[in-house]
Amino acid sequence: MNDKTKIIAVSGKGGVGKTSISAAFVRLLAERKPDAKILAIDADPAIGLSTALGVDVKTTLDDIRKGIVTSVEDGRPKEAIEMLSEARYRIIDSLIEERSFSFLAIGRPEGAGCYCKVNAYLKEVISLLAGDFDYVVIDGEAGIEQINRRVMEKVTHLVLVTDPSRKGTQVVQTIKRVADEMVMYERCGAIINRVSDPGALAYIHIEGVPILATIEDDRAHASNDIRGLSVFELPEDAPVMRGAAEALEKLEIL
Ligand SMILES: Nc1ncnc2c1ncn2[C@@H]1O[C@H](COP(=O)(O)OP(=O)(O)O)[C@@H](O)[C@H]1O
Numbered sequence: 001m002n003d004k005t006k007i008i009a010v011s012g013k014g015g016v017g018k019t020s021i022s023a024a025f026v027r028l029l030a031e032r033k034p035d036a037k038i039l040a041i042d043a044d045p046a047i048g049l050s051t052a053l054g055v056d057v058k059t060t061l062d063d064i065r066k067g068i069v070t071s072v073e074d075g076r077p078k079e080a081i082e083m084l085s086e087a088r089y090r091i092i093d094s095l096i097e098e099r100s101f102s103f104l105a106i107g108r109p110e111g112a113g114c115y116c117k118v119n120a121y122l123k124e125v126i127s128l129l130a131g132d133f134d135y136v137v138i139d140g141e142a143g144i145e146q147i148n149r150r151v152m153e154k155v156t157h158l159v160l161v162t163d164p165s166r167k168g169t170q171v172v173q174t175i176k177r178v179a180d181e182m183v184m185y186e187r188c189g190a191i192i193n194r195v196s197d198p199g200a201l202a203y204i205h206i207e208g209v210p211i212l213a214t215i216e217d218d219r220a221h222a223s224n225d226i227r228g229l230s231v232f233e234l235p236e237d238a239p240v241m242r243g244a245a246e247a248l249e250k251l252e253i254l
Pocket residue numbers: 013014015016017018019020021048193194195215216217218219221222223225226239240
């Protein structure tokens with residue numbers, strides 16, 4: 001693995017803005033690091049990062065996994081190492097290259113067992129591909145499952161997103177506690193999103209997690225989302241763009 005690769009994972013409760021912020025990170029890196037190789041991974045089976053980035057996904061990681069499993073079941077057993085190199089070849093082949101970043105989605109596996117398998121696969125894929133990129137941005141699944149299963153083990157920068165709700169900050173606190181054991185992160189911080197009352201910030205304290213940025217509730221952002229516009233169509237000074245930039249600056253990535 002390229003030990004200079006920065007692997008940024010965005011995690012938190014459902015609906016707090018993980019996808020919006022992940023997409024903003026990708027745009028900022030693409031614009032401000034024009035020579036860098038950037039990989040965006042949609043690791044949420046609920047899907048959304050592709051729309052937020054304006055990319056059209058044809059093959060997902062789950063499709064690739066199924067294809068490889070099928071070829072093994074066809075009576076062509078492969079050694080694990082051979083399977084990994086085939087996976088790498090197929091994944092690189094399926095990466096969508098748009099606007100100076102590559103894109104990979106895990107897809108929407110059917111059934112709990114399949115989801116577990118694709119998560120295990122994703123963990124390998126992160127190790128496998130990280131060395132080919134300077135920056136990897138992972139839009140995580142809601143909650144702590146991927147942290148707990150060490151899917152995010154190699155993440156270097158963990159960004160925990162919450163809204164001002166107590167429930168959201170508790171999820172952040174739980175993720176941090178689990179991540180301390182399961183993730184080899186170098187830096188961790190929180191973004192408080194959708195703040196409509198700045199006074200509420202006085203009540204937000206997350207033990208051991210510095211606040212990197214706060215983002216106001218932005219009606220223009222919500223309406224762009226409804227219209228299916230990508231993050232590249234947001235004004236540069238949109239609250240989500242500004243907050244995401246502030247967070248990456250604090251993490252010394254930008
Ligand atoms: N700062 C914000 N202001 C207004 N709406 C927002 C903001 N951040 C996110 N949203 C909206 O909230 C919803 C959930 O955001 P999303 O980024 O998809 O969250 P998650 O990926 O955590 O589920 C979307 O409709 C999005 O447009």
